[in-house]
Amino acid sequence: MQLRIFTEPQQGASYDDLLAVARRAEETGYDAFFRSDHYLAMAGDGLPGPTDAWVTLAGLARETSRIRLGTLMTAATFRLPGPLAISVAQVDAMSGGRVELGIGSGWFEAEHEAYGIPFPELGERFDRYEEQLAVVTGLWATPPGETFDFAGRHYRLTGSPALPKPVQPGGIPVLVGGSGARRTPRLAARYAAEFNVPFMSAEENARLFAGVRSACEEAGRDPSSMVFSSALVLCVGRDDAELARRAAAIGRDVDELREHGVAGSPAEAVDILGRYADAGATRVYLQVLDLADLDHLDLVAAEVAPQLA
Structure with missing residues (x-):
């Protein structure tokens, strides 16, 4: 099982805070550093204020060398799909081909209101999200020298040169996630390299993974080509x-964390992660909320990760 570090900078973090975590994660052997894409804290004052996800990852691309970098999840409401495809492909080049794009429909209405970002109803947000997946992946997949056109309800592209291209072999992996029963599995089967379940039980992970496997089969895709992953809060x-x-x-209760996250002693953490492995997850994003506690990363790298090999 691969372990990745996942941060929530909107809760209060500077770029330097994130750089310290990314570097420690790289030094101690984690597979990736991911961050949320939010502009407003869900609790507290959020000081010193939000940092933009793709600006952050561009900086980290130049200040790390091995670790993979990405988002859980970029909000489709925040950016137009054409410029998003350009930004992500540029960061891919800046990193030497280490970028992954997790993308979702967007859900946090208050942050949209706080920064003047339109927030349509759920049905329209999901329609826009589906079109964004089609546009971003279509631009990246267009052969050099050819142009890309798209005529959707919400986005229209005509004669796009579809540049720049991703640099990593096979293109930039796209992550789709969530608990939707119909559209989400279908979109994952069509566009995603990875399907992620956030903050749910191992039993719920197994159920949702099964739905995506079925969607892959219906689409004529080998389900084994999909990576299945979980995201869980970390407290060890x-x-x-x-x-x-x-x-x-x-600000959490130990018993609640044990029930809903990867929490307890290193041995307990290994047992919990084993249940998610049994459910089908081959990758787990460990949500680290205290970014100043780098010893936390060291402990898990030293006493949990080796037992998952």
Whole structure:
């Protein structure tokens, strides 16, 4: 099982905070550094304020060398699909081909209101999301020297040179996720290299993975070509005191974290991750909420990750 670090910078983080976490994750052997794409804190004051996801990843692309970089999830409401395809492909080149694009429909209405971003009703947001997937992947897949056209309800492209191209072999992996029963599995089967389930039980992961496998089969795609992953909050301590300190630092209860996240001792964390592996996950995004606690990353890298090999 691969372990990736996932951060929520809108809760309060500078670029330097994120750089420190990304570098430590790279040094200690994690597979990737991912971040959310949000402009407003869900709780607290969010100081020093939000950082833009793709500006952040562009900087990290030049200041790391091995670790993969991406979003869980870029909001389709934030950016037009053509410029988004350009930005992500540029960061891919800046990183030497280490970028992945997680993209969703957008859901947090308050951040749209706070920064003047249109927030349509859910049906329209999902329609726009589907068209964005078609446009972004279509632009990247257009052969050099050819142009790309798209006539959708919400987006229209005519004679696009479809540049720049991704640099990594096979193109930039796209991640689709969520708990939708119909459209989400179909979109994953059509466009995604990876399907992610955020913050749900191992049993729910297994059920949702099965739905995507069925959608792949219906689309004529081999389900084994899909990566299945989970996202879970992380809170691990060497002893009860350290565990309690880490839970308090993120404003969570230890018992609640044990029930809903990767929490407890290193041995407990291994057992929890084993249940998600049994459900079909081969990759887990560990949500790290206290970005100043780099020892937390060290502990998991040293005492949990080796037991998952």
